[in-house]
Amino acid sequence: MSSADTERLDTADERQHTEHGLERKRQLLDAAGELFADRGYSATRIADICTAAGVAKGLFYWYFPTKGALFAELVRTMRLRLRRAQGTAMDPTADAVTRIADGAEASVRFMADHAAYFALLDVERSDPEVADVLAEGAGVYLDDVRRIVEDGQRSGTIADAPSDLIAVGVLGAVSSFSNSYRNGRLGDDITVDDLARFVRRWVINALR
Amino acid sequence: MSSADTERLDTADERQHTEHGLERKRQLLDAAGELFADRGYSATRIADICTAAGVAKGLFYWYFPTKGALFAELVRTMRLRLRRAQGTAMDPTADAVTRIADGAEASVRFMADHAAYFALLDVERSDPEVADVLAEGAGVYLDDVRRIVEDGQRSGTIADAPSDLIAVGVLGAVSSFSNSYRNGRLGDDITVDDLARFVRRWVINALR
DNA sequence: CGCCGTCTTGACCGACGGGTCAAGTATCGG
DNA sequence: CCGATACTTGACCCGTCGGTCAAGACGGCG
Numbered sequence: 213m214s215s216a217d218t219e220r221l222d223t224a225d226e227r228q229h230t231e232h233g234l235e236r237k238r239q240l241l242d243a244a245g246e247l248f249a250d251r252g253y254s255a256t257r258i259a260d261i262c263t264a265a266g267v268a269k270g271l272f273y274w275y276f277p278t279k280g281a282l283f284a285e286l287v288r289t290m291r292l293r294l295r296r297a298q299g300t301a302m303d304p305t306a307d308a309v310t311r312i313a314d315g316a317e318a319s320v321r322f323m324a325d326h327a328a329y330f331a332l333l334d335v336e337r338s339d340p341e342v343a344d345v346l347a348e349g350a351g352v353y354l355d356d357v358r359r360i361v362e363d364g365q366r367s368g369t370i371a372d373a374p375s376d377l378i379a380v381g382v383l384g385a386v387s388s389f390s391n392s393y394r395n396g397r398l399g400d401d402i403t404v405d406d407l408a409r410f411v412r413r414w415v416i417n418a419l420r
Numbered sequence: 421m422s423s424a425d426t427e428r429l430d431t432a433d434e435r436q437h438t439e440h441g442l443e444r445k446r447q448l449l450d451a452a453g454e455l456f457a458d459r460g461y462s463a464t465r466i467a468d469i470c471t472a473a474g475v476a477k478g479l480f481y482w483y484f485p486t487k488g489a490l491f492a493e494l495v496r497t498m499r500l501r502l503r504r505a506q507g508t509a510m511d512p513t514a515d516a517v518t519r520i521a522d523g524a525e526a527s528v529r530f531m532a533d534h535a536a537y538f539a540l541l542d543v544e545r546s547d548p549e550v551a552d553v554l555a556e557g558a559g560v561y562l563d564d565v566r567r568i569v570e571d572g573q574r575s576g577t578i579a580d581a582p583s584d585l586i587a588v589g590v591l592g593a594v595s596s597f598s599n600s601y602r603n604g605r606l607g608d609d610i611t612v613d614d615l616a617r618f619v620r621r622w623v624i625n626a627l628r
Numbered sequence: 629c630g631c632c633g634t635c636t637t638g639a640c641c642g643a644c645g646g647g648t649c650a651a652g653t654a655t656c657g658g
Numbered sequence: 659c660c661g662a663t664a665c666t667t668g669a670c671c672c673g674t675c676g677g678t679c680a681a682g683a684c685g686g687c688g
Contacts, residue, residue: 230655230664254462257645268667273647354605376606377597377618384596385589392588397562399584410585418626438634438685465675476637481677629688636683644674653666658659 227274237275239265241289244282249328253283284345290329291349297322298356308364309419312357316386317412323390324404330390354379361419370419382415389414435482445483447473449497452490457536461491492553498537499557505530506564516572517627520565524594524623525616531598532612538598562587569627578627590623597622 229237243264247256258279262269276282301318302311323330357379364370370378389411392398398407437445451472455464466487470477484490509526510519531538565587572578578586597619600606606615 228664232655233664236665252462254460258647259645269647270649270668271666274665279646351605373618373621374610377610377615380596380600380606381593381622384592384600388588388592388596389585392592397559397584398588402582402585407585410581414589414626417628418622420625436634441634444635466677467675477677478638478679479636482635487676631687633686634684637681639679639681641676641678643676646671646673648671649669651667653664655664656662658661 229275233275236265236267236271240267240272240275241282241286245286246328248283248286249330286329287345287349290326291352293326294319294322307369308360308367309369309416311360312364312382312419313412313416315357315360316382316415317408319386320390320393320408320411321404323386324393324407327394330394353383357382364419378419381418385411385414385418437483441483444473444475444479448475448480448483449490449494453494454536456491456494457538494537495553495557498534499560501534502527502530515577516568516575517577517624519568520572520590520627521620521624523565523568524590525620527594528598528601528616528619529612531594532601532615535602538602561591565590572627586627589626593619593622593626 227233240261244256244261247260247264251260258272259269261282262272272282276285297318298315301314303314304311306314354376358375361370361375361378361382365372365375389407393402393404393407435441448469452464452469455468455472459468466480467477469490470480480490484493505526506523509522511522512519514522562584566583569578569583569586569590573580573583597615601610601612601615
Protein backbone atom coordinates (compact mmCIF):
# COMPACT_ATOMS: atom_id res chain seq x y z
CA MET A 213 0.00 0.00 0.00
CA SER A 214 1.51 3.30 -1.02
CA SER A 215 1.62 6.15 1.44
CA ALA A 216 -0.17 8.40 -1.03
CA ASP A 217 -3.56 7.44 0.31
CA THR A 218 -3.14 9.09 3.65
CA GLU A 219 -1.01 11.94 2.45
CA ARG A 220 -3.67 13.08 0.06
CA LEU A 221 -5.61 14.81 2.81
CA ASP A 222 -2.78 15.90 5.04
CA THR A 223 -2.71 19.45 3.78
CA ALA A 224 -6.06 19.41 2.08
CA ASP A 225 -9.14 21.20 3.26
CA GLU A 226 -11.25 18.08 3.52
CA ARG A 227 -10.88 16.60 6.94
CA GLN A 228 -12.77 14.01 8.88
CA HIS A 229 -14.71 15.98 11.46
CA THR A 230 -16.56 14.67 14.46
CA GLU A 231 -19.79 16.21 15.64
CA HIS A 232 -17.81 18.31 18.08
CA GLY A 233 -15.44 19.34 15.32
CA LEU A 234 -18.27 20.63 13.18
CA GLU A 235 -19.55 22.60 16.14
CA ARG A 236 -16.13 24.21 16.57
CA LYS A 237 -16.06 25.06 12.90
CA ARG A 238 -19.42 26.72 13.19
CA GLN A 239 -18.14 28.74 16.17
CA LEU A 240 -15.27 30.01 14.07
CA LEU A 241 -17.55 30.80 11.18
CA ASP A 242 -19.90 32.72 13.46
CA ALA A 243 -17.14 34.67 15.14
CA ALA A 244 -15.60 35.52 11.79
CA GLY A 245 -18.92 36.61 10.34
CA GLU A 246 -19.49 39.02 13.17
CA LEU A 247 -15.98 40.44 13.05
CA PHE A 248 -15.90 40.77 9.28
CA ALA A 249 -19.19 42.58 9.44
CA ASP A 250 -18.04 45.38 11.63
CA ARG A 251 -14.34 45.62 10.86
CA GLY A 252 -14.13 44.40 7.30
CA TYR A 253 -12.42 41.37 5.89
CA SER A 254 -8.83 42.51 5.72
CA ALA A 255 -9.02 44.39 8.99
CA THR A 256 -10.01 41.22 10.81
CA ARG A 257 -7.02 39.20 11.96
CA ILE A 258 -7.16 35.47 12.22
CA ALA A 259 -6.01 35.93 15.78
CA ASP A 260 -9.10 38.07 16.42
CA ILE A 261 -11.38 35.38 15.11
CA CYS A 262 -9.72 32.80 17.32
CA THR A 263 -9.85 35.01 20.38
CA ALA A 264 -13.51 35.69 19.77
CA ALA A 265 -14.16 31.99 19.44
CA GLY A 266 -12.03 31.30 22.49
CA VAL A 267 -9.47 29.05 20.85
CA ALA A 268 -5.79 29.21 19.96
CA LYS A 269 -4.68 30.51 16.63
CA GLY A 270 -3.26 27.26 15.43
CA LEU A 271 -6.66 25.64 15.59
CA PHE A 272 -7.92 27.87 12.82
CA TYR A 273 -5.85 25.93 10.33
CA TRP A 274 -7.25 22.65 11.49
CA TYR A 275 -10.58 23.72 10.10
CA PHE A 276 -9.68 26.09 7.28
CA PRO A 277 -6.73 26.01 4.92
CA THR A 278 -6.69 29.80 4.68
CA LYS A 279 -8.51 32.95 5.67
CA GLY A 280 -10.01 33.27 2.22
CA ALA A 281 -11.41 29.76 2.40
CA LEU A 282 -13.34 30.61 5.51
CA PHE A 283 -14.70 33.68 3.82
CA ALA A 284 -15.77 31.69 0.79
CA GLU A 285 -17.53 29.16 2.96
CA LEU A 286 -19.28 31.91 4.86
CA VAL A 287 -20.54 33.54 1.70
CA ARG A 288 -21.69 30.33 0.10
CA THR A 289 -23.57 29.25 3.19
CA MET A 290 -25.30 32.60 3.33
CA ARG A 291 -26.21 32.54 -0.30
CA LEU A 292 -27.73 29.13 0.05
CA ARG A 293 -29.82 30.16 3.00
CA LEU A 294 -31.10 33.29 1.30
CA ARG A 295 -32.09 31.45 -1.82
CA ARG A 296 -33.91 28.90 0.29
CA ALA A 297 -35.77 31.70 2.06
CA GLN A 298 -36.72 33.24 -1.24
CA GLY A 299 -37.79 29.90 -2.65
CA THR A 300 -40.20 29.14 0.14
CA ALA A 301 -41.64 32.65 -0.01
CA MET A 302 -42.46 32.52 -3.70
CA ASP A 303 -45.50 30.68 -4.94
CA PRO A 304 -44.57 29.32 -8.36
CA THR A 305 -48.13 29.50 -9.56
CA ALA A 306 -48.54 33.19 -8.74
CA ASP A 307 -48.09 35.90 -11.36
CA ALA A 308 -44.67 37.45 -12.01
CA VAL A 309 -45.23 40.67 -10.10
CA THR A 310 -46.40 38.84 -7.01
CA ARG A 311 -43.51 36.44 -7.18
CA ILE A 312 -40.99 39.25 -7.39
CA ALA A 313 -42.67 41.18 -4.61
CA ASP A 314 -42.73 38.09 -2.40
CA GLY A 315 -39.11 37.37 -3.13
CA ALA A 316 -38.12 40.95 -2.38
CA GLU A 317 -40.05 41.02 0.86
CA ALA A 318 -38.54 37.73 1.97
CA SER A 319 -35.07 38.99 1.13
CA VAL A 320 -35.55 42.13 3.16
CA ARG A 321 -36.69 40.14 6.17
CA PHE A 322 -33.90 37.65 5.76
CA MET A 323 -31.28 40.37 5.52
CA ALA A 324 -32.65 42.09 8.57
CA ASP A 325 -32.52 38.80 10.46
CA HIS A 326 -28.93 38.24 9.44
CA ALA A 327 -27.70 41.79 9.52
CA ALA A 328 -24.26 40.85 10.74
CA TYR A 329 -23.75 38.53 7.83
CA PHE A 330 -25.03 40.86 5.21
CA ALA A 331 -22.92 43.79 6.13
CA LEU A 332 -20.28 41.53 4.63
CA LEU A 333 -21.61 41.13 1.14
CA ASP A 334 -21.71 44.83 0.99
CA VAL A 335 -18.12 45.24 1.81
CA GLU A 336 -14.71 44.45 0.48
CA ARG A 337 -16.18 43.74 -2.91
CA SER A 338 -12.90 44.51 -4.58
CA ASP A 339 -10.45 42.69 -2.41
CA PRO A 340 -8.98 40.34 -5.00
CA GLU A 341 -8.81 37.58 -2.46
CA VAL A 342 -12.56 37.51 -2.16
CA ALA A 343 -13.79 39.19 -5.30
CA ASP A 344 -14.27 35.93 -7.12
CA VAL A 345 -16.58 34.37 -4.60
CA LEU A 346 -18.58 37.54 -4.41
CA ALA A 347 -18.83 38.02 -8.15
CA GLU A 348 -19.64 34.37 -8.62
CA GLY A 349 -23.00 34.87 -6.97
CA ALA A 350 -23.71 38.37 -8.18
CA GLY A 351 -25.16 37.28 -11.48
CA VAL A 352 -27.24 34.46 -10.04
CA TYR A 353 -29.88 36.61 -8.42
CA LEU A 354 -29.90 38.91 -11.39
CA ASP A 355 -30.71 35.98 -13.65
CA ASP A 356 -33.39 34.74 -11.32
CA VAL A 357 -35.17 38.05 -11.33
CA ARG A 358 -34.66 38.70 -15.00
CA ARG A 359 -36.31 35.46 -15.91
CA ILE A 360 -39.37 36.32 -13.89
CA VAL A 361 -39.45 39.83 -15.31
CA GLU A 362 -39.46 38.50 -18.86
CA ASP A 363 -42.21 36.15 -17.89
CA GLY A 364 -44.21 39.09 -16.61
CA GLN A 365 -43.54 41.10 -19.73
CA ARG A 366 -44.87 38.31 -21.92
CA SER A 367 -48.12 38.33 -20.02
CA GLY A 368 -48.21 42.13 -20.02
CA THR A 369 -48.12 42.67 -16.25
CA ILE A 370 -44.67 44.25 -16.28
CA ALA A 371 -43.68 47.36 -18.22
CA ASP A 372 -41.75 46.89 -21.41
CA ALA A 373 -38.14 47.83 -20.84
CA PRO A 374 -34.84 45.96 -20.91
CA SER A 375 -35.33 43.12 -18.47
CA ASP A 376 -31.82 43.29 -17.07
CA LEU A 377 -32.28 46.95 -16.19
CA ILE A 378 -35.47 46.17 -14.36
CA ALA A 379 -33.83 43.27 -12.57
CA VAL A 380 -30.96 45.49 -11.46
CA GLY A 381 -33.48 47.98 -10.17
CA VAL A 382 -35.32 45.40 -8.10
CA LEU A 383 -32.16 43.90 -6.66
CA GLY A 384 -30.76 47.35 -5.98
CA ALA A 385 -33.88 48.41 -4.14
CA VAL A 386 -33.79 45.37 -1.88
CA SER A 387 -30.17 45.82 -0.99
CA SER A 388 -30.32 49.60 -0.62
CA PHE A 389 -33.22 49.49 1.77
CA SER A 390 -31.74 46.60 3.68
CA ASN A 391 -28.41 48.37 3.99
CA SER A 392 -29.92 51.59 5.22
CA TYR A 393 -32.02 49.72 7.71
CA ARG A 394 -29.07 47.73 8.94
CA ASN A 395 -26.83 50.67 9.64
CA GLY A 396 -29.52 52.72 11.24
CA ARG A 397 -29.88 55.40 8.64
CA LEU A 398 -33.64 54.98 8.84
CA GLY A 399 -34.01 55.66 12.53
CA ASP A 400 -35.20 53.28 15.22
CA ASP A 401 -38.89 53.92 14.90
CA ILE A 402 -39.26 51.87 11.76
CA THR A 403 -39.76 48.13 12.12
CA VAL A 404 -38.79 45.32 9.80
CA ASP A 405 -42.45 44.88 8.96
CA ASP A 406 -42.75 48.51 7.95
CA LEU A 407 -39.71 48.18 5.78
CA ALA A 408 -40.78 44.93 4.17
CA ARG A 409 -44.18 46.35 3.36
CA PHE A 410 -42.66 49.50 1.95
CA VAL A 411 -40.20 47.65 -0.25
CA ARG A 412 -42.96 45.42 -1.57
CA ARG A 413 -44.98 48.46 -2.50
CA TRP A 414 -41.93 50.18 -3.98
CA VAL A 415 -41.03 47.22 -6.14
CA ILE A 416 -44.53 46.64 -7.37
CA ASN A 417 -44.77 50.30 -8.20
CA ALA A 418 -41.54 50.18 -10.14
CA LEU A 419 -42.52 47.19 -12.20
CA ARG A 420 -45.66 48.44 -13.79
CA MET B 421 12.29 84.75 16.12
CA SER B 422 11.67 81.33 17.69
CA SER B 423 12.27 78.21 15.71
CA ALA B 424 8.69 77.14 16.27
CA ASP B 425 7.50 78.97 13.19
CA THR B 426 9.32 76.77 10.74
CA GLU B 427 8.97 73.60 12.75
CA ARG B 428 5.23 73.86 12.75
CA LEU B 429 4.97 72.54 9.24
CA ASP B 430 7.91 70.16 9.22
CA THR B 431 5.88 67.05 9.80
CA ALA B 432 2.51 68.55 9.04
CA ASP B 433 0.46 67.85 5.97
CA GLU B 434 0.38 71.44 4.82
CA ARG B 435 3.34 72.09 2.60
CA GLN B 436 4.30 74.84 0.28
CA HIS B 437 3.76 73.39 -3.16
CA THR B 438 4.85 74.85 -6.48
CA GLU B 439 2.73 74.46 -9.56
CA HIS B 440 4.77 71.44 -10.50
CA GLY B 441 4.30 70.03 -7.02
CA LEU B 442 0.54 70.26 -7.27
CA GLU B 443 0.68 68.48 -10.59
CA ARG B 444 2.67 65.67 -9.01
CA LYS B 445 0.15 65.44 -6.26
CA ARG B 446 -2.64 65.13 -8.78
CA GLN B 447 -0.74 62.35 -10.55
CA LEU B 448 -0.53 60.43 -7.30
CA LEU B 449 -4.18 61.03 -6.58
CA ASP B 450 -5.15 59.81 -10.03
CA ALA B 451 -2.98 56.72 -9.89
CA ALA B 452 -4.29 55.89 -6.42
CA GLY B 453 -7.89 56.37 -7.52
CA GLU B 454 -7.49 53.93 -10.34
CA LEU B 455 -5.69 51.33 -8.26
CA PHE B 456 -8.08 51.59 -5.33
CA ALA B 457 -10.92 51.14 -7.74
CA ASP B 458 -9.88 47.82 -9.08
CA ARG B 459 -7.91 46.32 -6.20
CA GLY B 460 -9.47 47.89 -3.17
CA TYR B 461 -7.99 50.22 -0.62
CA SER B 462 -6.10 47.85 1.60
CA ALA B 463 -4.93 45.71 -1.31
CA THR B 464 -3.27 48.72 -2.92
CA ARG B 465 0.27 49.24 -1.72
CA ILE B 466 1.77 52.67 -1.51
CA ALA B 467 4.59 51.27 -3.61
CA ASP B 468 2.03 50.37 -6.29
CA ILE B 469 0.70 53.89 -6.36
CA CYS B 470 4.17 55.29 -6.73
CA THR B 471 5.12 52.85 -9.45
CA ALA B 472 1.95 53.68 -11.34
CA ALA B 473 2.76 57.36 -11.02
CA GLY B 474 6.36 56.71 -11.98
CA VAL B 475 7.98 58.06 -8.82
CA ALA B 476 9.90 56.64 -5.89
CA LYS B 477 8.10 55.58 -2.78
CA GLY B 478 9.63 58.18 -0.56
CA LEU B 479 8.02 60.92 -2.58
CA PHE B 480 4.58 59.80 -1.51
CA TYR B 481 5.24 61.16 1.95
CA TRP B 482 6.27 64.50 0.60
CA TYR B 483 2.70 65.02 -0.53
CA PHE B 484 0.67 62.96 1.92
CA PRO B 485 1.27 62.30 5.60
CA THR B 486 -0.31 58.86 5.33
CA LYS B 487 -2.17 56.50 3.05
CA GLY B 488 -5.45 57.28 4.75
CA ALA B 489 -4.95 60.99 4.18
CA LEU B 490 -4.68 60.47 0.45
CA PHE B 491 -7.85 58.44 0.54
CA ALA B 492 -9.70 61.10 2.47
CA GLU B 493 -8.59 63.77 0.04
CA LEU B 494 -9.68 61.62 -2.88
CA VAL B 495 -13.12 61.08 -1.42
CA ARG B 496 -13.68 64.68 -0.47
CA THR B 497 -12.64 65.93 -3.89
CA MET B 498 -15.00 63.50 -5.53
CA ARG B 499 -17.87 64.43 -3.28
CA LEU B 500 -17.38 68.07 -4.04
CA ARG B 501 -17.37 67.49 -7.76
CA LEU B 502 -20.48 65.35 -7.68
CA ARG B 503 -22.41 67.85 -5.65
CA ARG B 504 -21.39 70.55 -8.04
CA ALA B 505 -22.59 68.47 -10.97
CA GLN B 506 -25.89 67.89 -9.25
CA GLY B 507 -26.23 71.52 -8.37
CA THR B 508 -25.84 72.75 -11.91
CA ALA B 509 -28.23 70.10 -13.20
CA MET B 510 -31.05 71.04 -10.87
CA ASP B 511 -33.22 74.05 -11.58
CA PRO B 512 -34.20 75.43 -8.17
CA THR B 513 -37.45 76.80 -9.53
CA ALA B 514 -38.63 73.46 -10.94
CA ASP B 515 -40.98 71.19 -9.04
CA ALA B 516 -39.66 68.56 -6.64
CA VAL B 517 -40.05 65.54 -8.91
CA THR B 518 -38.22 67.24 -11.75
CA ARG B 519 -35.45 68.35 -9.45
CA ILE B 520 -34.93 64.85 -8.11
CA ALA B 521 -35.06 63.34 -11.58
CA ASP B 522 -32.54 65.88 -12.86
CA GLY B 523 -30.25 65.26 -9.92
CA ALA B 524 -30.49 61.51 -10.38
CA GLU B 525 -29.78 61.72 -14.07
CA ALA B 526 -26.81 64.00 -13.52
CA SER B 527 -25.46 61.66 -10.88
CA VAL B 528 -25.70 58.67 -13.17
CA ARG B 529 -23.84 60.51 -15.90
CA PHE B 530 -21.24 61.78 -13.50
CA MET B 531 -20.64 58.34 -12.03
CA ALA B 532 -20.30 56.86 -15.49
CA ASP B 533 -17.79 59.54 -16.36
CA HIS B 534 -15.79 58.85 -13.24
CA ALA B 535 -16.27 55.11 -13.03
CA ALA B 536 -12.83 54.48 -11.67
CA TYR B 537 -13.42 56.85 -8.80
CA PHE B 538 -16.83 55.59 -7.91
CA ALA B 539 -15.93 51.97 -7.68
CA LEU B 540 -14.21 53.29 -4.59
CA LEU B 541 -17.13 54.70 -2.67
CA ASP B 542 -18.73 51.37 -3.06
CA VAL B 543 -15.91 49.50 -1.55
CA GLU B 544 -14.11 49.07 1.71
CA ARG B 545 -16.90 50.77 3.52
CA SER B 546 -15.96 49.04 6.72
CA ASP B 547 -12.24 49.48 6.79
CA PRO B 548 -11.94 51.43 10.03
CA GLU B 549 -9.19 53.54 8.58
CA VAL B 550 -11.57 54.97 6.00
CA ALA B 551 -15.00 54.33 7.44
CA ASP B 552 -15.21 57.79 8.98
CA VAL B 553 -14.64 59.72 5.79
CA LEU B 554 -17.11 57.57 3.99
CA ALA B 555 -19.79 57.75 6.64
CA GLU B 556 -19.24 61.48 6.99
CA GLY B 557 -20.74 62.06 3.57
CA ALA B 558 -23.28 59.25 3.55
CA GLY B 559 -25.97 61.26 5.26
CA VAL B 560 -25.45 64.40 3.26
CA TYR B 561 -27.03 63.23 0.03
CA LEU B 562 -29.81 61.55 1.97
CA ASP B 563 -30.65 64.84 3.62
CA ASP B 564 -30.54 66.67 0.32
CA VAL B 565 -33.02 64.31 -1.26
CA ARG B 566 -35.23 64.03 1.79
CA ARG B 567 -35.69 67.76 1.91
CA ILE B 568 -36.83 67.85 -1.69
CA VAL B 569 -39.10 64.87 -1.16
CA GLU B 570 -40.82 66.58 1.74
CA ASP B 571 -41.20 69.64 -0.40
CA GLY B 572 -42.89 67.55 -3.05
CA GLN B 573 -45.15 65.89 -0.53
CA ARG B 574 -46.36 69.26 0.70
CA SER B 575 -47.39 70.19 -2.80
CA GLY B 576 -48.89 66.75 -3.39
CA THR B 577 -46.66 65.69 -6.30
CA ILE B 578 -44.93 62.96 -4.33
CA ALA B 579 -46.65 60.01 -2.67
CA ASP B 580 -47.19 60.18 1.06
CA ALA B 581 -44.71 57.86 2.74
CA PRO B 582 -41.82 58.32 5.14
CA SER B 583 -39.53 60.75 3.37
CA ASP B 584 -36.34 59.07 4.48
CA LEU B 585 -37.48 55.79 3.01
CA ILE B 586 -38.20 57.43 -0.30
CA ALA B 587 -34.86 59.20 -0.24
CA VAL B 588 -33.05 55.94 0.41
CA GLY B 589 -34.88 54.42 -2.51
CA VAL B 590 -33.84 57.18 -4.88
CA LEU B 591 -30.23 57.15 -3.79
CA GLY B 592 -30.16 53.39 -3.91
CA ALA B 593 -31.51 53.35 -7.43
CA VAL B 594 -28.89 55.76 -8.66
CA SER B 595 -26.03 53.84 -7.13
CA SER B 596 -27.35 50.39 -8.06
CA PHE B 597 -27.77 51.27 -11.69
CA SER B 598 -24.46 53.07 -11.80
CA ASN B 599 -22.66 50.16 -10.21
CA SER B 600 -24.15 47.60 -12.53
CA TYR B 601 -23.31 49.74 -15.49
CA ARG B 602 -19.78 50.27 -14.30
CA ASN B 603 -18.92 46.63 -13.84
CA GLY B 604 -20.50 45.55 -17.05
CA ARG B 605 -23.41 43.62 -15.66
CA LEU B 606 -25.68 45.39 -18.11
CA GLY B 607 -23.87 44.40 -21.28
CA ASP B 608 -22.10 46.62 -23.73
CA ASP B 609 -25.04 47.48 -25.91
CA ILE B 610 -26.49 49.94 -23.43
CA THR B 611 -25.20 53.52 -23.50
CA VAL B 612 -24.94 56.04 -20.75
CA ASP B 613 -27.78 57.95 -22.32
CA ASP B 614 -30.00 54.89 -22.25
CA LEU B 615 -29.15 54.35 -18.64
CA ALA B 616 -29.65 57.95 -17.62
CA ARG B 617 -33.05 58.06 -19.32
CA PHE B 618 -34.08 54.79 -17.76
CA VAL B 619 -33.08 55.87 -14.26
CA ARG B 620 -34.95 59.13 -14.67
CA ARG B 621 -38.08 57.26 -15.66
CA TRP B 622 -37.57 54.74 -12.85
CA VAL B 623 -37.17 57.40 -10.20
CA ILE B 624 -40.13 59.44 -11.39
CA ASN B 625 -42.21 56.31 -11.43
CA ALA B 626 -41.18 55.46 -7.90
CA LEU B 627 -42.03 58.88 -6.51
CA ARG B 628 -45.64 59.14 -7.45
C1' DC C 629 28.25 81.61 -8.27
C1' DG C 630 26.13 80.11 -3.85
C1' DC C 631 22.17 79.75 -0.97
C1' DC C 632 17.71 77.94 -0.06
C1' DG C 633 13.49 75.77 -0.59
C1' DT C 634 11.20 72.39 -3.37
C1' DC C 635 11.47 68.04 -5.00
C1' DT C 636 13.27 63.17 -5.61
C1' DT C 637 15.50 58.93 -4.58
C1' DG C 638 15.95 54.15 -2.81
C1' DA C 639 17.89 51.74 1.01
C1' DC C 640 16.37 50.76 5.41
C1' DC C 641 13.46 49.76 9.68
C1' DG C 642 9.98 47.73 12.53
C1' DA C 643 5.68 45.53 13.35
C1' DC C 644 2.18 43.22 12.00
C1' DG C 645 -0.11 39.25 10.70
C1' DG C 646 -0.74 34.90 7.85
C1' DG C 647 0.71 30.54 8.08
C1' DT C 648 3.70 26.43 10.21
C1' DC C 649 5.01 23.18 13.52
C1' DA C 650 6.24 20.05 17.26
C1' DA C 651 4.29 18.84 21.17
C1' DG C 652 0.76 17.64 23.50
C1' DT C 653 -4.57 16.18 25.37
C1' DA C 654 -9.12 13.91 24.76
C1' DT C 655 -11.83 10.21 23.13
C1' DC C 656 -12.96 5.88 21.46
C1' DG C 657 -12.84 1.19 19.60
C1' DG C 658 -10.62 -3.08 20.43
C1' DC D 659 -4.32 -0.59 28.35
C1' DC D 660 -2.95 0.41 23.56
C1' DG D 661 -3.00 2.61 19.44
C1' DA D 662 -5.20 5.65 16.24
C1' DT D 663 -7.43 9.62 15.09
C1' DA D 664 -9.51 14.00 16.16
C1' DC D 665 -8.48 18.02 18.37
C1' DT D 666 -5.76 21.89 20.74
C1' DT D 667 -1.99 24.80 21.99
C1' DG D 668 1.25 28.78 21.63
C1' DA D 669 5.83 29.76 20.24
C1' DC D 670 7.96 30.63 16.06
C1' DC D 671 9.05 31.97 11.14
C1' DC D 672 9.07 35.04 7.50
C1' DG D 673 7.27 37.89 3.85
C1' DT D 674 5.14 42.12 3.33
C1' DC D 675 4.20 46.87 3.64
C1' DG D 676 3.57 51.48 5.90
C1' DG D 677 6.53 54.75 7.13
C1' DT D 678 11.50 57.04 7.92
C1' DC D 679 15.70 58.97 6.60
C1' DA D 680 20.04 60.81 4.83
C1' DA D 681 21.63 62.03 0.77
C1' DG D 682 21.29 64.36 -3.13
C1' DA D 683 19.23 67.00 -7.84
C1' DC D 684 16.83 70.79 -9.72
C1' DG D 685 15.67 75.55 -10.16
C1' DG D 686 15.15 80.33 -9.02
C1' DC D 687 16.89 84.50 -6.85
C1' DG D 688 20.24 87.76 -5.11
